Amino acid sequence: MNSRTTVMISIVLAMLVASMDATIMNTTMPIIAKELGRFDLYAWSFASYMIASTILSPVAGRLSDLFGRKKVFGFGILLFLIGSLLCGLSASMVQLVIFRAVQGIGAGFMMPFPAIIAGDLFSVEKRGRIQALFTAMWGLSAVLAPLLGSFFVEYMTWRWIFFVNLPICLVSFFTLLPYKENYQPKKAKVDYIGAILFAVGVTFLLLDTIVKDNKILFFIVGAVFLVVFYFFEKKQASPIVPLSMFKNKMISRININAFIGTTALFGTASFVPLFLQNIAGLSLFMSGVALLGTAIGWMAAAVPAGKWILKYGYRILLIIGNILLFFTGALLTQLNPSHGFWFVFLVMIVQGLAFGLLTTVGMIGVQQLVGGHERGISTSFFMFCRNMGTAIGVTIMGALLTNGTNFMQGIHHLFLYGFIGSIFALLTSFLIQKNTAEEKRMAA
Incomplete structure (x- = not known):
């Protein structure tokens, strides 16, 4: 096998384990909490992983610009492996929360690299197919995670x-070793202070979505650190997040649109299974199968996306993706007890088409609109915007669900919120400008 094949095996396997670990605990955590105790730390076993992986993704992307993709990606795989081992050996809930954070740091160092390395290795036309393959891993993990979790709890x-x-x-790490990357890193001093300021600021903002008390204080502290980070970065020769990247209005608006779209409706996958289990009476497995509709739609849009970009450009495809997202939001507001598996499955296909277009086209756009030495941070910051949007959106939806007078009212309110959010996402998509020079260069 050549190095391109082995690195594809490596990143696909890394994606599989990182995506499974984001969801596999959903079905097993009640059993774990019962054995380890400290049920008050239940939510933190999820939060520590989510916060660490979200914060570290853009930092990892920037470090790969400075030191090369292979070194940073390999470090992430090994750290994720160590975190997984420690989690499995946890003797208390406190240990599990801490070791989940270690695992999350490893995931943060791994998750941007499928897209970054694909951007280095493949043309725009082929990159949509590669993104579809990555989506297939997410779809596979959505089914595998609850099945494996239930199997391990019941039989082992x-x-x-x-x-x-x-x-x-281990297989992912060793298949990475033969890879000879064609990207030449641009050596520069690492902006450690900027990385710390960024990490602290984002941590407090994410904690604000989790804690029940002092929410305003957490938000203020997070905002203050990010303001200090902004002014500090303006003075750095080699900032951890190059602010010059955001002078490109198209990149900024793609990131804003990605944030709003995921804040609105990416959390659907967290709440549709609850509806199918509690109202439609479906099993855990069948409610997971319904989510495969998202993967099917996503792959259907992602595979030809590269060719579509060359033919139609970014702007029109992002507008179409947001129209589909708006349509999804409208359908979900109509969800009621008479709806079952097939209605949800078809809606998930439409949502998959929407996010397949928005994510693939947006990802390729932020990669192509910067130089090679900023591709890592540009890609990972796009993912960061999506992850932040998801975290905030899921929190808002969860609050709307629990504050409803009954379950169906909560479901109605959270999807009404998602629909309103999709309107704002659609409006921002019209602000994305057509980049004639870049599109002519790609077509040449």
Whole structure:
């Protein structure tokens, strides 16, 4: 096998374990909390992973610009492996929360690289197919995670939800070794202070979505750190997040649109299964199968996206993606007890088409609109905007669900919120300008 093939195996396996670990605990965590105690730390076992992985993604992308993709990606795989081992050996809930953070740091260092390395290796036309392959891994993990979680809890021990990562991570690491990257890193001083300011600021903003008390204080502290970070970065020769990148209005508006769209409706996958189980009476497995509609639609849009970009450009495709997202939001506001598997499955296909277009076209756009030495941070910052939007959106939806007078009212309110958010996402998509020079260059 050539190095391109081996690195594809490596990044696909890394995506699989990182995506499974984001969801596999959904079905097993009640059993884990019962054995380890400290149920008050239940939510933190999810939060520590989410916060660490979200914060580290843009930092990892920037470090790969400075030191090369292979070194940073390999470090992430090994750290994720160590975190998985420690999680499996946890003797208390406190340990599990801490080790989940270690695992999340590893995931943060791994998750941007499928898109970054694909941007280095493949043309725009082929990149849509590669993104579809990555989407297939997310779809596979959505089904595998609850199945594996239930199997390990029933027939072995919950600790195997973490131990199963070890052989997969080892294969991912060793298949990465033969890779000879064609990207030449641009050596520069690492902006450690900027990275710390950014990490602290984002941590407090994410904690604000989780904690119940002192929410205003957490928001203010996070905002202050990010303001200090902004002014500090303006003075750096090699900032951890190059602010010059945002002078490109198209990149800024693509990122804003990605943030609003995911804040609005990307959290659907967290709440549709609850409706199917509690109202439609479907099993855990069948409610997971319904989410495969998202993967099907996503792949259908992502595979030809590269060719469509060359033919139609970014702007029109992003507008079409947001129209589909708006249509999804409208359908979900009509969800009622008479709806079952097939209605939800078809809506998920439409939503998959929407996010397949928005994510693939947006990802390729932010990669192509910067130089090679900023591709890592540009790609990972796009992912960061999507992750932040998802975290905030899921929190708002969860609050609307729990504050409803009954379950169906909560479901109605959270999807009404998603629909309103999709309107704002659609409006911002019209602000994305046509980049004639870049589109002519790609077509040449």
